[in-house]
Amino acid sequence: MLLPNLQEAKNRTKKEVLIKTNDYIIKENLKELGLNKKYFVKTYGCQMNEHDSENIKAILEDMSFKPTDNMEDADLILLNTCAIRENAHNKVFGYLGRIKHLKETKPSIIVGLCGCMAQEEVVINEILNKYNWLDIVFGTHNIHSLPSILEKALSNKKMEVEVLSIEGDVVENIPVKRDSKYKAWVNIMYGCDKFCTYCIVPYTRGKQRSRLPEFIIEEVKDLVKKGYKEVTLLGQNVNAYGKDLKINYGMSDLLNDVAKTGIERIRFVTSHPWDFTDEMITAIKNNENIMPYIHLPIQSGSNNILKLMGRRYTKESYLELFNKLKKEIPNVSITTDIIVGFPNETEEDFLETLDIVNTCKFDSAFTFIFSKREGTPAANMKDSVTLEEKNKRLYELNELVNKYALENNKKYLNKTVKVLLEGISDKNKNMLMGYTDTMKLVNVISPKSNIGKIVDVKITDVKTWSMDGKIIEN
Ligand code: SAH
Ligand code: SF4
Ligand code: F3S
Numbered sequence: 001m002l003l004p005n006l007q008e009a010k011n012r013t014k015k016e017v018l019i020k021t022n023d024y025i026i027k028e029n030l031k032e033l034g035l036n037k038k039y040f041v042k043t044y045g046c047q048m049n050e051h052d053s054e055n056i057k058a059i060l061e062d063m064s065f066k067p068t069d070n071m072e073d074a075d076l077i078l079l080n081t082c083a084i085r086e087n088a089h090n091k092v093f094g095y096l097g098r099i100k101h102l103k104e105t106k107p108s109i110i111v112g113l114c115g116c117m118a119q120e121e122v123v124i125n126e127i128l129n130k131y132n133w134l135d136i137v138f139g140t141h142n143i144h145s146l147p148s149i150l151e152k153a154l155s156n157k158k159m160e161v162e163v164l165s166i167e168g169d170v171v172e173n174i175p176v177k178r179d180s181k182y183k184a185w186v187n188i189m190y191g192c193d194k195f196c197t198y199c200i201v202p203y204t205r206g207k208q209r210s211r212l213p214e215f216i217i218e219e220v221k222d223l224v225k226k227g228y229k230e231v232t233l234l235g236q237n238v239n240a241y242g243k244d245l246k247i248n249y250g251m252s253d254l255l256n257d258v259a260k261t262g263i264e265r266i267r268f269v270t271s272h273p274w275d276f277t278d279e280m281i282t283a284i285k286n287n288e289n290i291m292p293y294i295h296l297p298i299q300s301g302s303n304n305i306l307k308l309m310g311r312r313y314t315k316e317s318y319l320e321l322f323n324k325l326k327k328e329i330p331n332v333s334i335t336t337d338i339i340v341g342f343p344n345e346t347e348e349d350f351l352e353t354l355d356i357v358n359t360c361k362f363d364s365a366f367t368f369i370f371s372k373r374e375g376t377p378a379a380n381m382k383d384s385v386t387l388e389e390k391n392k393r394l395y396e397l398n399e400l401v402n403k404y405a406l407e408n409n410k411k412y413l414n415k416t417v418k419v420l421l422e423g424i425s426d427k428n429k430n431m432l433m434g435y436t437d438t439m440k441l442v443n444v445i446s447p448k449s450n451i452g453k454i455v456d457v458k459i460t461d462v463k464t465w466s467m468d469g470k471i472i473e474n
Contacts, residue, residue, distance in 0.1 A: 002162045004119050004139065006375040009165040009203040012193060017209045017244065018169040024144040026062050030151055034065030040074035044092065045082025047234055047269060048205075049115055051176075051185040052143055053080045056114070058175035059146050072102065076110045081117035083200045085371035092117060096131055103133060110153070112136035114143070116204035118163050122374050132159060139163035140205055144171050167191075168206030172215055182229045182422060182452045183265075188216055188254065189235035189244075194272065196299075197310045197377040198342065198370060201236055208237070210245050213254055220261045229420055229454060230265035233258065238268045239275035252279035259287035264454060265420065265437070266290045270297060273313045276321055281328050292329050293439040296322065297337035301356030302349035305342050308381070315356060322360055333363040333408070333438035340397055341370045341390030343381035350393050354400060361404040363438070364465075367397050402464050409462040412440065416472055419457045421450050427466075441466040 039060045043053040056078060057067065068074050077099055082088040092113070103109050111134050117123045118139045127134060136153045138146065141164040153160035168191055178184055191206040192199075220231055233254070235241060241251040251268075258266055266289055273296055284290045296318075300306050303314050325332055338353060357365070369390045372379045417436045425431035425443045432446045443466060444457055450471070457469035 004163040005165040021172045023171045024174045030147045034063040037075035038068040039065040039076040040071045041078045043080045055174045058177040078112040081115040083116035110135045114138045119204035137161040186231045188233045192236040200373040233268040237272040252283045255283040291437045292332040301353035335364045337366045340393040343383035363408045364405045365401045406464045412459045420454045
C-alpha cells in the first residue's frame with residue numbers, strides 16, 4: 001500500500017523533471033484482461049481531469065475492456081475525482097453509496113477511485129475505514145501504472161492503494177481515447193507551484209512541469225491530420241509555460257508555433273493574471289487561429305483578501321492587464337473565477353469584489369464559496385463570517401455576474417458569428433450546439449451532417465448562458 005502524504009506533496013526540490021517516453025507499458029498477459037468486460041468512467045473536476053479520463057479510457061481499451069454509458073452494465077467502474085471544494089467530495093462519497101449497492105448484487109464488479117481526491121490523506125483514511133470494499137485507488141502521478149495496479153488487486157484479492165506524493169515527472173507515451181472527434185485537450189504543463197493559500201491543486205498535482213515544445217507540436221500536427229478543428233492547451237498557469245524548462249522558450253513562442261500547425265482554433269486555459277506577457281498578447285493578435293477568449297481568474301476585488309490568498313497581484317495590476325487585453329485584442333471576451341467568503345472577508349472586501357465586477361463587466365464568471373481544504377494555509381485561518389452571510393454574498397454576486405453576462409450577449413444580437421458545431425443540443429434534440437470564437441454557447445436548428453463543421457450563424461436570440469441562431473448558407 002502506498003498512502004498519500006500532504007507534507008511530502010508540498011516539497012519543491014531542485015530534483016530534475018524526467019521526461020519519460022516509455023514508462024507506459026502493457027504486459028502481454030494483461031492485454032486481454034478485460035475481454036468481454038465493460039468499463040464506466042465517471043469524471044469530476046477540471047479539463048485536466050477530463051483529459052486524464054481520456055487517457056484512462058485508452059489504457060482500459062488496451063486491456064480489451066469495452067466502454068458502456070450505463071453504470072449498471074459495467075464490470076469495472078472508475079471515479080476520477082476532484083478535490084477542489086468540499087461539495088466535490090460529497091458528490092463522490094454519495095456516488096460511492098450507489099455503487100456499493102450495485103457491488104452487493106454483483107460482487108465481481110471492480111470499483112476504483114483515482115484523481116485528486118486520492119491524493120488527500122483525509123480521503124484515503126475515510127476510504128480505508130468506511131469504503132474498504134473498493135478494489136483500487138491510485139493518484140494523479142501513476143495513471144500509466146493502471147494495468148499493473150489492476151493486476152495486483154485482482155491477484156491479491158484485496159484493495160490496492162498506490163498514491164505517490166511526489167513532485168512528478170512527465171510521461172509522454174500514455175495513449176488517449178478522445179471524447180470528441182473535433183476538439184481536443186492538449187496538456188502543455190502539469191502541476192502548479194503558485195500555492196495560493198486556499199488551493200489544494202499544488203498538493204494533488206505536484207510541481208509545475210512543462211512538456212517539451214516538440215512533443216506538444218507533434219501532438220497538434222497529428223490532430224490536424226486526423227481532422228481536428230480545435231485544440232485547448234491545458235495547464236493550471238499556462239502563461240508560466242516553459243519557465244521550468246532549461247530552454248529560452250515561453251508561452252508566446254508556443255502559441256506562435258502551435259498556430260503554425262494550421263489547426264483552425266486554439267484556446268488555452270488557465271491564465272493566471274501573473275506572467276501574462278506582452279508577447280502573448282501580440283501572439284494572440286497576430287494569429288487568426290488563436291481565439292480571442294481569455295479566462296483570467298481574479299478571485300477577489302479586495303487587495304487585503306488577494307494578499308491573504310497569496311495571489312501576488314493587486315486589484316490595480318489586474319485592471320491594468322484587463323484593460324490592455326481589451327484594448328489590444330479586438331472583440332476579446334474575458335471570463336473569471338471569484339471566491340466569496342474567504343476567511344474574514346469583510347463586507348467592505350466583498351463590496352470591492354462587486355465593484356470590480358461592475359468595472360470589468362465580465363462575459364461570464366464561475367463563482368464559489370470558499371471551501372476549507374485540509375493541509376492548505378487558509379484552512380487554519382480563523383473565520384468569523386457565517387455561512388448564511390457567505391450564501392447571501394454569493395447570491396448577490398451571481399445576480400451581478402448574470403446581469404453582465406446577458407448584457408454582453410445582447411451585443412451579439414443580429415450579428416453573424418463563426419460556430420464550431422460539436423453535437424446535439426442539450427435543450428432540444430433537433431438543434432446542434434457549439435461555441436463561437438469568443439466561447440459563447442450557441443444553439444442552431446441544423447442537420448446532424450453539420451457536426452464537426454465551422455459554420456456562419458446569425459444570432460437571433462440571446463439569453464444569459466446561451467444564444468440561438470440561424471445558419472447562414474454561403
Ligand atoms: N489555476 C487556476 C485555477 C484552478 S482551480 C488559477 O489559479 O487561476 C479553479 C477555481 O476554483 C479557482 O480559480 C478558484 O476560484 C476555485 N477554488 C480553488 N480552491 C478553492 C477553494 N478552496 N474554495 C473555493 N473555491 C476554490
Ligand atoms: Fe490553485 Fe493558485 Fe495554482 Fe490556480 S494558481 S491551481 S488557484 S494554487
Ligand atoms: Fe479538481 Fe484536481 Fe482539477 S482538484 S479542479 S481535478 S486539478
